[in-house]
Amino acid sequence: MPEIPYDHRQIELKWHERWKDAELYRADPHSAAPKYYVVEMLPYPSGRLHMGHVRNYSIGDALARYMWMRGYNVQHPMGWDAFGLPAENAAIERGRHPREWTLSNIAAMKGQMHRMGFAYDWRLEISSCEPEYYRWNQWFFLKMLERGLAYRKQALLNWCPECGTVLANEQVVDGCCWRHETTRVELRALEQWFWKITDYAEELLRDIDEKLEGKWPERVLSMQRNWIGRSEGSEIDFRLESFSDRIRVFTTRVDTIFGATAVILAPEHPLARKLLDEKGRARAKQMIDARAQKGPGDIEKEGVFTGHHAVNPYSGEKLPVWIGNFVLMDYGTGAIMAVPAHDERDFDFCKTHGLPIVPVIRPVDGELDVNPKAAFVADGIVERSGEYSGLESAEARRLMNERAGRDGFGKAAVTYRIKDWGISRQRYWGTPIPVIHCPKCGVVPVPEKDLPVVLPDDVKFTGKGRSPLAEVDSFMNVKCPKCGGDARRESDTMDTFVDSSWYFYRYCDPRNSTAPFDSAKVKKWFPIDQYIGGVTHAILHLIYSRFFTKVMRDLGLVENDEPVANLFTQGMVLGADGTAMSKSKGNTVDPEDMVDKYGADTCRLFVLFAAPPEKDMPWNEASVGGQRRFLERVWRFVTRNLDRDAGAGDSSADRRVLRKLHQTIRKVTEDFNNRWHFNTSIAALMELINELYDDEKMLSRGALDQILPALVLLLGPFAPYLAEELWERLGRKGPVFRQPWPTYDPELAKEDAAEVVLQVNGKVRGHIAVRFGAPQAELEKLALADPKTQPFLAGRQVVKVIVVPDKLVNIVVR
C-alpha cells in the first residue's frame, strides 16, 4: 500500500477554509457547563506576528482547546491594542494614515492567526481605535472626573523626545523610555491629566496578599509590592525660627530624631523660595535643571544652607535648614530630617558639608559607636534621647508618634512610592480626552450625550511640535457646553494603557452601544480564569487594569475586586544570540517563514517543546526538524494503520502499548492540570509513538482501534490541523476539540511488576522485579539474597535495611 504523504499545506488550507465560517469557537451563553474564561494579552497590530505572540497564543490555545474537551463552556476572545505611536510614525515616515495603516495591519495579523489555527471567537473581537470602543474610555474619564479621581495639574513630567510625548512613571525604565531603551527621558513642566491610582494604593497592596497570592507569579506580585512601595513612618513638623511656617518631614525612623543634625528641603520645595536668598535660588534652579538632564543615580550630593534654622520638636535643638539635590519633592513631604549617624545618604551629605554626626542608636548587644565610620542603619536601643533613652527602636517610635499626636506636631503616617497615573499624551493616535477649555467656565467636561469625541481624520503629521490635534481647527473650535461661548477642545489624547485596562470586559458584550458592557454578561464570565501574557507588563498593564477594576466596582459596574483570578507569564523568546528577540537587535525570526516551510502545527509544537512555558526560550532553529519528524511519524502511523487487517495480534504487545497509552494520557492530563509543562507532555507523546513503532507489526486490530483515536485526541490541543485531518480519516464526526478528553485507566497504566532498586550503602547494585505491594520483609529477604548485592555484603556486617515498598531497598553495611 503506497504511503500517503503528510502535506501540511494541503491539510492546513483545507481546515483553514472549513473552520473559517463555522463559528466553531463560540462560547455558549446558555450552556449549563461551568464557564472558563481564558484571555491572552491582546497584541499591538504592528503588521506581523512575532515569535513572542506565537508562543503566548500557542499556550493559550492549547489550554482553551483542552478545556473545551474537558467539557467547559470556554470563552476565548482576541482583539487589537490598536492605538499607539508606531501608526503615527508610519504616517510621518510613509504618508499613510494611521487608521488605514492600522486596519491593514490588523487584517494581516488576523490572517496569520487564522493560519496558526488559533481558536478564537471572532464575534467578540474588539479594536481599541474604533469610536465604539474608545467612546467608553471617554465615558470612564467622565466618571473618574465626577468621582474626583481625575484631576489636572502642572507637574514635572517624563518627556520622551523620541515619542514626542510625556510618559507615566511606569513607562520609564532606568531613566529611559520603555519603547526607546536608549533614549533618556527629560523632565518637562507640563499641565496634564492624572488619575488617582494612589487612592487605591492600599487596596491594590492588600489584595496582592488576600486575593492574588499563589495565583499570580510571585515575581509579578513582588514587583507590584515594590512599585506600590508602602512605607510606614511619621510626619513631624519642624517649627522655623524666623518664619511662622513649619517644615513637615516624613521619616520611617523617628526613633533617631535626637540624632538629627539638619533639615533638608527638596530644591522644588515651596518653602525653598522663601528661605533662600537670590544666590541660593539660583543654585536651587541649577540643581533642578541638572536633575532634569542627568537622570537619577549619577548625581553628586549637593546642598545649600538657607541661613535659617528649625527647631527639633522633641529636643528643642536648633537645626540648620538646607536645600539638598537628593531630596525628592514628589516623595513623602519633599523634606527630610538628616540623621547622618543612622542613614547612609544623610551620612554622605553631612560628611561632605561638614555637618555634625550624632549617634543615638546602639546595637542591641553592643556599645554606642561615638565616632562612626559609616551609618548604623539597623534598629537597636535608643540612647542620648531624653525620656526615650534605653527603649528599643520600635517601642520608641510608637511612643514618639503618640507624643507627636498629643502635642499636635505630627503623627504616624504611611507614604507610598506609587504616584498618580499621568494619562495625557501629546499625540494624535489615541482617545481624545473629552473636555473643553472655556475662557469663561474653565475646564468643562464634554456631556455624556455628546460622546464619542471622534478623532478627526484630516490631520497633518509633521512629527514636530505639540499635539497634532491642536492644529485641526475643525476639531478644536467648539462651543462651551455650559455657556455656549467659543471654546477649545483638549488637544491631548489618552495613554494607550487606558485602552487595555478594561478590554477584557468589553469582550463579554462587544457591541453594546448604550454602556461599556452589560454587567450581567460580565458577571457570567468574570473574573478571568486564566490570563496569559508576557512578564513585561507586570507593573504597567497589570497594575492599571487592577486599578480600573476597582474603580469599575465602585461605580457599580462589576462585582469582582480583581480582574484576573490566575495569571500566567510566559518567558521571552530569545534570539540565536541569547538575548531577547527584537527588531532593533536584528535577531528576529519571522514565524511566517516557519509556517510556510514546516506548517503551523510544527511551529506550535516547536514553541511548546523548546522549554517549559514560564521560562525564557532559546532559539534553536535546527530542532524544528525534530518536531516536524514527530508529526510525520504520527501521520504515517495513523494513516497506514487506519484499516490494516491486523487480526488478533500479539497480546503482550497489545498490553505493552495500551499501558503506554494510558500512561501518556495520565502524563498529558496531569501537565494540563498542574504546571503546563507542555514540553514534557509532548515528550510523553513522542515516547508513545516510539513504543508504537516498536510494536507496530504485532498489534491487534482491537488495540489499534483504541489507540488511534486516543492518540489523535491527545494531539489535538497542540497540533489541531493534523489532529482534525486524522480524525476525519478515522471516520469520526465533529471537531476534535469538541470530543471528550480521553481518560486513563489506572489499572491499565500500571506496570506488571514493580522494579525495585537494590542499593548497598546508597549505591545502586541491581534491580529486581517484584509484584506490587510485596511486604517489606519479603523485599528485604530478596535484596539480601540477590546475586548482585552478594559481593558487596561478603565479610561485612549488615547494620540496617531500608525498604521503600515498590521502589527501593538500601542495605547498610559496615
Added chain:
RNA sequence: GCCCGGGUGGCGAAACCGGCAGACGCAAAGGACUUAAAAUCCUUUUCCCGGCAACGGGAGUGCGGGUUCAAGUCCCGCCCCGGGCACCA
C-alpha cells in the same frame, strides 16, 4: 545594596513529595536500505579507569561545608548569570 528567578552532557531540557541523574528532542559518529543522494530505519554518544568483548569499577547536577541509610532536590556559607527595585528618607 535589597527582592525575585536560575546554574544539570556538545546544545534545549527531564527527574513534580529526599529514593536508579540525564527521559524526550537537537547535533554528532557509525551502520542498514539505495547505482547514488535525500528521506526512513537501527546503533552509539556525561567523564575517567580496566577489558577483544557483553561488561565491570570509580567520579559526576556552579563552589565549600552539613543533615540523612540515601541529596540535583533539604540546611548553612560563598561564586556566577538573568530580571525587578533603588538617593523613596
